Amino acid sequence: MMLRVEGLRKRYSDIEVLRGVDLELREGETKVIMGPSGAGKSTLLKCINLLVRPDSGKIFIDGEEITSKNSDVYKVRQKIGFVFQEFNLFNHLTVMGNVTIGLTKVKGMSKSDALLKAKEVLRAVRIGEELWDRYPAQLSGGQKQRVAIARALAMDPILMLYDEPTSALDPQLSMEVLSVMRELSKKGMTSLVVTHELNFAIEAANSMAVMYEGRIVEEGSPEEVIKNPKTAEARAIFNGRSNYVLV
Numbered sequence: 576m577m578l579r580v581e582g583l584r585k586r587y588s589d590i591e592v593l594r595g596v597d598l599e600l601r602e603g604e605t606k607v608i609m610g611p612s613g614a615g616k617s618t619l620l621k622c623i624n625l626l627v628r629p630d631s632g633k634i635f636i637d638g639e640e641i642t643s644k645n646s647d648v649y650k651v652r653q654k655i656g657f658v659f660q661e662f663n664l665f666n667h668l669t670v671m672g673n674v675t676i677g678l679t680k681v682k683g684m685s686k687s688d689a690l691l692k693a694k695e696v697l698r699a700v701r702i703g704e705e706l707w708d709r710y711p712a713q714l715s716g717g718q719k720q721r722v723a724i725a726r727a728l729a730m731d732p733i734l735m736l737y738d739e740p741t742s743a744l745d746p747q748l749s750m751e752v753l754s755v756m757r758e759l760s761k762k763g764m765t766s767l768v769v770t771h772e773l774n775f776a777i778e779a780a781n782s783m784a785v786m787y788e789g790r791i792v793e794e795g796s797p798e799e800v801i802k803n804p805k806t807a808e809a810r811a812i813f814n815g816r817s818n819y820v821l822v
Contacts, residue, residue, distance in 0.1 A: 576635070577602040577734055577765045578623065583632035585618055592618045593629065594789035600734075600767055602637075605760040607776040607797060608769045609812060610786035616769040619786070620736045623767070624657050637733055653681065656727030656735040660742050662719040664711040664726075670697070671707045674726045682730065696725040700755045717748030721755055728759075735759070737768040753779075773801060785809045 578600040585593040592615045600606050608616050621627040623634055625641060625648050634642045641651045664673050671693055678689035697707065700721040711719055720740055727735060737756065741749035753775045760766055760779040770776070776783055776797040783800045785793040787808040793800060804810045 576600070577604075577637055578767065579633075579635040580619075580623070581633045581635075583619070583622060583629050583634065585615075585622060585627065585629050592789055593622070593632075596632070596786075596789070596791055598784060598791060600765060602733075602765050603763040604781040605764075605766040605768065605779055607780040607783045608767065608786055609771065609776070609783065611812065613788075614786040615789040616786050617738050620657070620738050620767065620769060623734075624655050624736060625651055626657075649681075653730055654733050656724075656730060656732035658720070658723050658727055658735070658737045658740050660739045662711070662716075662723050662743075664719055664723060666711050669708050669710055670702065670714070670722050673711070673722055674729050677726065677730055692729055693725070696728045697722070699728065699758075700725045701751075715748060716744045717751040720744065720748075720752045724752070724755060724759075733765065735764055735766045737766065737770065739769055739771070741770065741772060773797075777801070785812060787812075 576599055578598070580596055580598040583593050583596040584591065596619060610616055618627060622629045629642065632642070633640055636651065636654060640646065665676070668676065671690070674693040674697060675689040678684045678692055679686060684692070702718065702721055702725060706714065706718065714722065741752050744752065753772060756775065757779045768780070780797050782794060783797040784791045785800060785808065793804060793806045793809045800809060801813050804813050
């Protein structure tokens with residue numbers, strides 16, 4: 576089991592965002608999380624990466640409890656790749672600079688080794704050499720997001736988290752990013768993906784979880800949950816999509 580979440584709770588002021596979330600993800604699997612805005616999906620991902628500390632509950636990564644008081648936050652984050660909605664690239668650095676900075680500053684790699692690693696992951700996400708010296712402002716949204724994925728992959732994570740990675744992109748650019756994510760899933764990268772992309776869920780995910788008001792209300796295979804939801808909450812989300820046909 577690569578990821579296990581037990582009874583996770585998080586409150587902001589008088590609003591309980593996570594209300595006892597339990598979740599499991601095996602090594603090599605891809606799980607998609609879907610749910611309405613405000614369901615707690617992004618907060619869950621941030622808790623798993625310790626960007627947000629849960630109020631109670633436990634999170635285990637590769638058998639280690641990362642929510643324990645003795646857990647090293649910085650070592651935990653080195654194991655987890657996080658791809659945000661808004662890319663979060665360093666605007667003053669080139670594509671190559673964005674990918675190598677973590678390798679040299681965090682992992683302590685030599686510049687030459689960092690360059691070799693960066694070239695490998697950039698090619699893996701289909702960012703060609705002609706783009707390596709460009710700055711984020713000179714890239715399309717799809718290119719920026721693929722660079723963000725490359726930056727995460729360069730750190731050799733054991734788990735990838737994606738928070739609505741295509742929400743800021745138009746359909747064509749979304750396809751570029753989702754195609755790369757599919758390839759990574761097929762290669763066995765353990766991934767937890769918050770998305771609204773049904774096509775990606777059916778093609779690439781092993782399982783799906785539906786979140787509603789801070790809880791996971793339904794789990795199953797993507798086709799099963801989308802086409803035959805069992806809970807009222809899931810039916811509300813997939814209403815009108817029960818005859819969804821993969822294209």
